[in-house]
Amino acid sequence: MTIFPKNNSLKFLKYSKILLLIFFVYGCGSENNNESLLTNNYSYDNQWFEDIFLPEINYKNKCINPRIGTNPETNNTYYDIQGTYIDENNFLRSFSNNTYLWYDEIVDADPSLHSVENYFALLKAPHDRFHFTYPTKEWLQISQSGVSTGYGAIWINLSNRIFVAYTEPNSPATDSAINIERGDEVIEVNGINVNDIENSGQVSSALYPSTPNQTHTFLIKKRDSKDNQIVTMTSANITSSPVQTVKTIKTDTGNVGYFLFNDHIATSEKSIFDAITQLKSNNIVDLILDLRYNSGGYLAIANQLTYMIAGPTYTAGKNFETMKFNDKHPTTNPITNEPIQAIPFYTKTIGLSSMDSNTDLPFLNLNLGENGYPRVFILTGNDTCSASESIINSLLGINIEVIQIGSVTCGKPYGFYPMDNCGTTYFTIQFKGINSIGFGDYSDGFKPRMSSSEANMPLGCIVEEDVQKLLGHTDENRLSAALHYRNTGSCPNNSLSRSIMNINSTNNKYKKINKLKKNIFLSNKIL
Amino acid sequence: MKNILTLTLISLALIACSSLAQNGYKSAVLIEITPEIKLEIEQIITAASNGSKARLADNVFTNQSTLLIEKNRPHNSNVNIKRIYNEPDIYELIISDNGQCFISHTETKLQWFLFKAKCQPINLQ
Numbered sequence: 001m002t003i004f005p006k007n008n009s010l011k012f013l014k015y016s017k018i019l020l021l022i023f024f025v026y027g028c029g030s031e032n033n034n035e036s037l038l039t040n041n042y043s044y045d046n047q048w049f050e051d052i053f054l055p056e057i058n059y060k061n062k063c064i065n066p067r068i069g070t071n072p073e074t075n076n077t078y079y080d081i082q083g084t085y086i087d088e089n090n091f092l093r094s095f096s097n098n099t100y101l102w103y104d105e106i107v108d109a110d111p112s113l114h115s116v117e118n119y120f121a122l123l124k125a126p127h128d129r130f131h132f133t134y135p136t137k138e139w140l141q142i143s144q145s146g147v148s149t150g151y152g153a154i155w156i157n158l159s160n161r162i163f164v165a166y167t168e169p170n171s172p173a174t175d176s177a178i179n180i181e182r183g184d185e186v187i188e189v190n191g192i193n194v195n196d197i198e199n200s201g202q203v204s205s206a207l208y209p210s211t212p213n214q215t216h217t218f219l220i221k222k223r224d225s226k227d228n229q230i231v232t233m234t235s236a237n238i239t240s241s242p243v244q245t246v247k248t249i250k251t252d253t254g255n256v257g258y259f260l261f262n263d264h265i266a267t268s269e270k271s272i273f274d275a276i277t278q279l280k281s282n283n284i285v286d287l288i289l290d291l292r293y294n295s296g297g298y299l300a301i302a303n304q305l306t307y308m309i310a311g312p313t314y315t316a317g318k319n320f321e322t323m324k325f326n327d328k329h330p331t332t333n334p335i336t337n338e339p340i341q342a343i344p345f346y347t348k349t350i351g352l353s354s355m356d357s358n359t360d361l362p363f364l365n366l367n368l369g370e371n372g373y374p375r376v377f378i379l380t381g382n383d384t385c386s387a388s389e390s391i392i393n394s395l396l397g398i399n400i401e402v403i404q405i406g407s408v409t410c411g412k413p414y415g416f417y418p419m420d421n422c423g424t425t426y427f428t429i430q431f432k433g434i435n436s437i438g439f440g441d442y443s444d445g446f447k448p449r450m451s452s453s454e455a456n457m458p459l460g461c462i463v464e465e466d467v468q469k470l471l472g473h474t475d476e477n478r479l480s481a482a483l484h485y486r487n488t489g490s491c492p493n494n495s496l497s498r499s500i501m502n503i504n505s506t507n508n509k510y511k512k513i514n515k516l517k518k519n520i521f522l523s524n525k526i527l
Numbered sequence: 528m529k530n531i532l533t534l535t536l537i538s539l540a541l542i543a544c545s546s547l548a549q550n551g552y553k554s555a556v557l558i559e560i561t562p563e564i565k566l567e568i569e570q571i572i573t574a575a576s577n578g579s580k581a582r583l584a585d586n587v588f589t590n591q592s593t594l595l596i597e598k599n600r601p602h603n604s605n606v607n608i609k610r611i612y613n614e615p616d617i618y619e620l621i622i623s624d625n626g627q628c629f630i631s632h633t634e635t636k637l638q639w640f641l642f643k644a645k646c647q648p649i650n651l652q
């Protein structure tokens with residue numbers, strides 16, 4: 001254990017206190033005695049010495065409000081003991097210093113000067129967008145795979161207008177009396193205009209009901225007729241259908257497969273297995289994978305789909321992803337204390353969603369791209385996130401040519417082990433996922449490369465969202481652009497290409513598009 | 528008090544069920560689902576998950592014999608981690624030779640009686 005900073009001119013008094021504290025912590029009798037000493041020596045334990053950190057175990061479970069009873073996560077009695085807010089802050093301080101990916105960007109602050117909530121907010125790098133807490137009791141709640149509360153309409157915000165991106169079958173939204181569809185626009189909710197900032201909380205609560213059996217009224221402008229329609233919907237527990245559209249598009253140069261994949265939920269294993277099997281049987285030569293609304297989920301599902309796209313030849317001996325922790329932990333996972341091992345490609349079923357395990361996964365035989373490796377077209381949006389991005393990154397890591405059509409992805413190569421302390425679960429980034437060639441720095445999202453120096457970015461085109469056309473239709477903007485690119489090797493005129501000649505102008509336009517696409521409602525969902 | 532009674536009943540069912548022979552069990556689906564039956568299933572899954580509250584679809588076990596339970600899904604929020612490494616819990620609805628419905632946890636093989644539900648082998652659908 002290292003406690004002395006490398007470049008410190010020794011301050012004897014400071015270190016003598018630390019050494020005295022270590023003596024108290026580690027040098028005394030039984031475990032129970034240690035606990036007693038820890039409990040009774042706040043005066044030593046809670047002094048702040050800048051950039052000097054005791055192990056977080058010294059502060060763990062010392063709570064302002066200790067819990068009693070059984071911990072549902074472990075089925076053991078809670079270990080909480082009486083402590084102070086400074087103990088809780090010190091736990092977060094030491095835990096972050098030990099495990100936070102960018103621990104060296106945290107400005108060390110005196111834990112006695114902040115509330116626990118405010119102190120945790122300080123323990124992050126300025127660029128970190130994924131730093132939050134959750135009440136542990138709520139965090140431990142469980143759900144049937146793919147089941148969430150709502151109406152079955154997935155909303156999308158385009159330039160402060162709320163549209164229906166897609167719907168779930170057998171939901172209130174698709175009830176024959178209501179029949180909400182992609183491209184329909186929500187004008188009012190319970191008589192409140194959706195742009196009424198003063199009542200945005202009421203609008204958001206109605207759009208995203210937290211419990212079933214909530215009834216709200218919506219004024220909807222229909223996509224096809226442009227007529228307004230008032231509908232009343234009651235929230236329910238909706239079961240997501242993660243793969244809704246699988247189709248084969250016939251062209252003069254071979255069959256092209258299109259596959260809309262919306263959520264990496266556990267039940268999607270069978271859906272993507274069936275989708276790839278169907279497309280394979282239709283002898284597709286190119287695949288257009290639509291991930292524009294897929295904000296992630298199970299990495300195992302992403303792993304399987306990546307294998308099914310690339311096939312055994314190109315994945316043999318390669319890895320899907322490896323966790324990379326901060327430089328204090330180059331070889332050992334600091335949470336599990338197990339050696340860090342690369343995650344191989346999964347070539348067989350896991351056994352989810354009524355599937356047997358250990359069944360060989362189907363795989364495609366796709367056309368080769370410019371680099372001599374198979375190519376795949378991936379449609380993206382701002383909500384393409386996390387596990388979806390890991391598909392792109394892992395494909396790039398094994399040289400599969402990814403042609404990205406759409407807008408920049410969300411940029412989340414990171415992960416964390418949720419950590420409970422005193423009834424709050426803390427989410428602080430601890431690792432990033434790197435691909436077979438060691439790349440995982442896409443925190444600004446994937447976007448089509450603008451120059452040859454961006455070798456870790458896909459090829460492709462920036463293309464705007466087009467809710468006026470149904471998903472999977474060949475005249476929908478992004479699908480149409482992918483087919484155009486496939487035919488011509490270039491982007492359509494109304495998009496932004498990867499052309500090196502257009503770097504300056506395209507950068508400006510790109511920023512404008514990204515801002516327009518910002519989804520204020522869904523942005524809180526992607527973490 | 529009601530919860531304690533429910534958990535006690537479930538525990539008794541578990542004990543009784545665990546002593547039954549494994550032979551003759553078939554994968555099953557529910558013949559019908561009512562709010563009462565759904566509540567019974569919710570209580571079983573919640574108890575099996577150390578008390579973590581379960582949210583289920585209204586048609587649970589009516590189309591499939593398996594039930595996948597994902598952990599860490601707060602019900603009152605859209606927050607999701609979206610980079611999930613652990614695996615879900617898998618439960619299966621099964622029926623014995625004498626028509627008794629059970630829920631079985633595939634990993635631990637623990638089983639729970641269903642007192643209010645009627646089910647049928649899945650291949651009879």
